[in-house]
Amino acid sequence: MTDGGDERADVLERAGLEPTGDGRLEEVLPPWAAWRPVASWEAEPAVAVREDHPGLVAEVNARWHRLALELGVIGEDGEFLVDAAGTGRGPRRWRRVRLAGTWDLAGVLGDRPGRPEFLTLSTDGETLLGVTSEEYEIWLVAVDRITRRQEEAARAAAEETDEEREAAWRRLVRGPVTAGLRRAWAEGLRWNPAAPEDVRVRLGAVASSPAPDAGPGATSERAERAARDADAEARLPAATDPCLSAASAVLLLDDPREAVRAAAARHPRLPGRVLVTLLRRADAMGDAARNPALPEDVMRWMAG
Numbered sequence: 632m633t634d635g636g637d638e639r640a641d642v643l644e645r646a647g648l649e650p651t652g653d654g655r656l657e658e659v660l661p662p663w664a665a666w667r668p669v670a671s672w673e674a675e676p677a678v679a680v681r682e683d684h685p686g687l688v689a690e691v692n693a694r695w696h697r698l699a700l701e702l703g704v705i706g707e708d709g710e711f712l713v714d715a716a717g718t719g720r721g722p723r724r725w726r727r728v729r730l731a732g733t734w735d736l737a738g739v740l741g742d743r744p745g746r747p748e749f750l751t752l753s754t755d756g757e758t759l760l761g762v763t764s765e766e767y768e769i770w771l772v773a774v775d776r777i778t779r780r781q782e783e784a785a786r787a788a789a790e791e792t793d794e795e796r797e798a799a800w801r802r803l804v805r806g807p808v809t810a811g812l813r814r815a816w817a818e819g820l821r822w823n824p825a826a827p828e829d830v831r832v833r834l835g836a837v838a839s840s841p842a843p844d845a846g847p848g849a850t851s852e853r854a855e856r857a858a859r860d861a862d863a864e865a866r867l868p869a870a871t872d873p874c875l876s877a878a879s880a881v882l883l884l885d886d887p888r889e890a891v892r893a894a895a896a897r898h899p900r901l902p903g904r905v906l907v908t909l910l911r912r913a914d915a916m917g918d919a920a921r922n923p924a925l926p927e928d929v930m931r932w933m934a935g
Contacts, residue, residue: 647734652727659756662714669761676770691737716748789877796903819920870894
């Protein structure tokens with residue numbers, strides 16, 4: 632079984648996209664996170680093309696190309712990043728490409744011609760142009776100043792009252808729990824340094840050091856800078872620094888590097904409502920279960 636790389640490459644080739652670069656991981660917002668503002672109920676299209684347009688595919692291609700040039704999604708060297716829904720298995724990652732002499736994104740990058748689903752992103756990661764199929768229209772959704780928007784969203788998520796945090800835990804325990812979810816939580820709790828003794832005994836917990844406590848409100852300017860460093864080797868230790876702010880911990884949950892995201896999911900300053908979301912997310916639930924900020928009664932419930 633492959634990770635779907637050959638399938639993705641074939642789809643992009645049929646769409647008229649030529650690969651560029653060396654295939655390394657792009658240090659920008661990951662595709663799965665970039666889809667959020669495009670698929671959000673709050674999204675508004677920069678351009679909408681009716682599904683019954685007689686030349687739908689050509690019209691969407693033309694509108695996308697015009698906007699991509701105007702917004703700077705396509706760079707001066709012709710390069711941009713692309714992700715298409717449903718192309719292959721395995722982890723999603725951006726592909727750095729440029730347009731070939733003949734191309735057809737709207738006709739190829741989707742479930743079928745005329746129902747496109749793809750994202751394009753400037754190589755600096757700051758401007759996004761997504762194409763998505765709504766019920767009666769094709770929407771082109773543009774998002775600019777991505778770094779600034781991420782910072783604003785992280786600060787907003789970090790502002791949580793005690794009442795909101797308690798409400799988040801109540802939502803968690805009222806929700807359904809599958810066997811797979813329970814297993815992932817149990818494995819995470821085995822490594823949780825704050826797990827109560829009865830949970831540790833029941834799960835055969837692994838010996839681990841107590842989580843460092845920086846004290847309420849203490850932050851480190853060094854950790855804050857490192858969390859925003861272009862070098863992943865600097866961001867990883869920042870994600871484990873007890874003096875990292877809650878907003879910066881939230882920000883690192885969308886890091887392009889899996890190891891950084893995993894460490895951020897274990898940071899004790901994550902807001903409760905964010906942690907509750909992670910506990911039910913397939914790619915994060917195990918690491919979130921290792922978070923020492925989980926209340927003891929919640930850990931007992933998670934252990935089953």
